[in-house]
Amino acid sequence: MTGSRLSAALLLVGVFAAGAATGAVGMSQYSHRQADARQQRGPDEYLQRLTRELSLDETQHGKVKQVLDTYAPQMESLWAETRPRFETMRTELRRDISALLTAAQRTRYEEMIRRHDADRNARSSRARP
Numbered sequence: 632m633t634g635s636r637l638s639a640a641l642l643l644v645g646v647f648a649a650g651a652a653t654g655a656v657g658m659s660q661y662s663h664r665q666a667d668a669r670q671q672r673g674p675d676e677y678l679q680r681l682t683r684e685l686s687l688d689e690t691q692h693g694k695v696k697q698v699l700d701t702y703a704p705q706m707e708s709l710w711a712e713t714r715p716r717f718e719t720m721r722t723e724l725r726r727d728i729s730a731l732l733t734a735a736q737r738t739r740y741e742e743m744i745r746r747h748d749a750d751r752n753a754r755s756s757r758a759r760p
Contacts, residue, residue, distance in 0.1 A: 674699045
């Protein structure tokens, strides 16, 4: 191999390695943001996010908390009313997607659903006092 071909090959390997490293860092940051977003659910987490992102002062924080507390029973009531329809639709959606998959994909999909449901249940129990 001539010097210029060796240099070109090394350059190509270097560019590939740099791209892989950049992709890995990007995916890591994306995963962390997704995890943060999943944790930012529920009225307490929402209030914390508003306080942090909007730089609410103590007075604003207290008033926003009052607003959230005022609406919480109505929101819970609405969700209790709507949840059965939502659960039925989600079950149907999952069934229809599952029907399109191969056996191997279906197994992975079912595992993905179990993880998602476990995460949602964990968030749910953290959001309730």
